[in-house]
Amino acid sequence: xxxxxxxxxxxxxxxxxxxxxxxxxxxxxxxxxxxxxxxxxxxxxxxxxxxxxxxxxxxxxxxxxxxxxxxxxxxxxxxxxxxxxxxxxxxxxxxxxxxxxxxxxxxxxxxxxxxxxxx
Amino acid sequence: xxxxxxxxxxxxxxxxxxxxxxxxxxxxxxxxxxxxxxxxxxxxxxxxxxxxxxxxxxxxxxxxxxxxxxxxxxxxxxxxxxxxxxxxxxxxxxxxxxxxxxxxxxxxxx
Numbered sequence: 001x002x003x004x005x006x007x008x009x010x011x012x013x014x015x016x017x018x019x020x021x022x023x024x025x026x027x028x029x030x031x032x033x034x035x036x037x038x039x040x041x042x043x044x045x046x047x048x049x050x051x052x053x054x055x056x057x058x059x060x061x062x063x064x065x066x067x068x069x070x071x072x073x074x075x076x077x078x079x080x081x082x083x084x085x086x087x088x089x090x091x092x093x094x095x096x097x098x099x100x101x102x103x104x105x106x107x108x109x110x111x112x113x114x115x116x117x118x119x
Numbered sequence: 120x121x122x123x124x125x126x127x128x129x130x131x132x133x134x135x136x137x138x139x140x141x142x143x144x145x146x147x148x149x150x151x152x153x154x155x156x157x158x159x160x161x162x163x164x165x166x167x168x169x170x171x172x173x174x175x176x177x178x179x180x181x182x183x184x185x186x187x188x189x190x191x192x193x194x195x196x197x198x199x200x201x202x203x204x205x206x207x208x209x210x211x212x213x214x215x216x217x218x219x220x221x222x223x224x225x226x227x228x229x
Contacts, residue, residue, distance in 0.1 A: 006162075034216070043208060043219040044163075093162055095217075107153070108217060112162035 003027055004096050006111035013084055013118055021079045021114045023094030029074035030096035034108060035067075038091040050077055084118040091115050121146045123211050125220035132199055133228050140194040140223045142209030147190050151212040154183050154194050156205045157222070163208065167194070199227045 003026040013019045023033055032051050036044040048064075050056040050071035058064045066088075068080040077096075081088055095108040122145045132138055142152070151170050155163040167176045167183040169192070175184040182195040196203060204226050210217040 043221045044210075045219075046216055049216065091160075107165065107168055110155075110163040110165070113160075115160070 002098075002107075002109045004030075004094065004109045004111040006092075006094055006114050008114060009112065010115040011117070013116070015085055015118055016083055018080055018082045019084055019116060021081075021092055021094075021116070023077045023079070023096065023111050025075045025096040025098075025109070028096075028098045028109075030077075030098060031074065032097045033071055033077040034095045034097070035069060035077075035079050036093045036095070038093060038113075044093060047079075081116065084116070086118045089116055089118045121149075121211060121213060121218045123209060123218050123220035125207075125209055125223050127223060128221065129224040129226075131226040131228065134199060134201060136199050136227075137195070137197050138199055138225075140196070140207050140209075140225070142192040142194070142220055144190045144192075144211045144218075146211075146213075147187050148213070149187060149211050150214045152183075152185050152192050153210045153212065153217065154181075154192075155208040155210065157208060158205050166207075196225075199225075201227050201229045203227050 005024045007022045035047045038044045047062045048056045048058045050069050052071050052074050056069035071077040093113040095110045097108045124143045126141045153168045154166040169176045169185045180197040185192045206222045206224050208222045209220040
């Protein structure tokens with residue numbers, strides 16, 4: 001149980017175009033989803049937190065107009081990188097968490113990641 | 120702001136050795152701590168989750184301890200195997216978000 005998928009697993013796009021990454025919780029309802037970015041040989045950095053039906057909360061330094069996050073259902077969140085540039089090339093990982101209210105003890109389940117390369 | 124540090128940054132050991140990975144965090148007001156494994160180019164595999172009220176968790180050859188007051192956790196791997204080679208990440212949960220350390224790259228030589 002608690003499986004999270006991401007699609008695509010890798011994508012190459014040209015500079016200036018937009019690309020959408022999907023994150024799905026396959027066997028549970030995810031009240032909250034998180035988007036992380038990982039540069040080579042670095043750790044994961046949280047980009048934003050999204051609650052189903054609400055606007056995402058972005059971490060300091062993350063451009064919300066560039067990284068559009070939608071969490072329209074309890075099983076799907078999308079991250080759209082708009083007007084992508086080579087510096088946006090990275091490994092993007094999502095995670096999903098079930099539960100409502102005090103979710104302090106609920107575990108995050110991670111997707112397999114999406115490798116984005118912007119040429 | 121919570122900061123998570125992992126030591127060592129890299130470790131190379133012969134097969135069969137027992138080893139310890141260290142994780143320290145600056146703010147002891149945590150709700151849980153989690154250890155993950157990440158293989159190259161892959162996502163995260165959760166290894167152990169320790170709630171703030173717990174002192175340790177065990178799974179097979181893995182044992183993780185938590186000392187909240189001193190801001191430390193250790194991951195003990197017994198009888199290491201080449202298949203254990205990966206990056207091990209420690210993450211601290213504050214009740215909403217996870218803050219990750221930079222990881223320890225482990226190589227177990229056969």
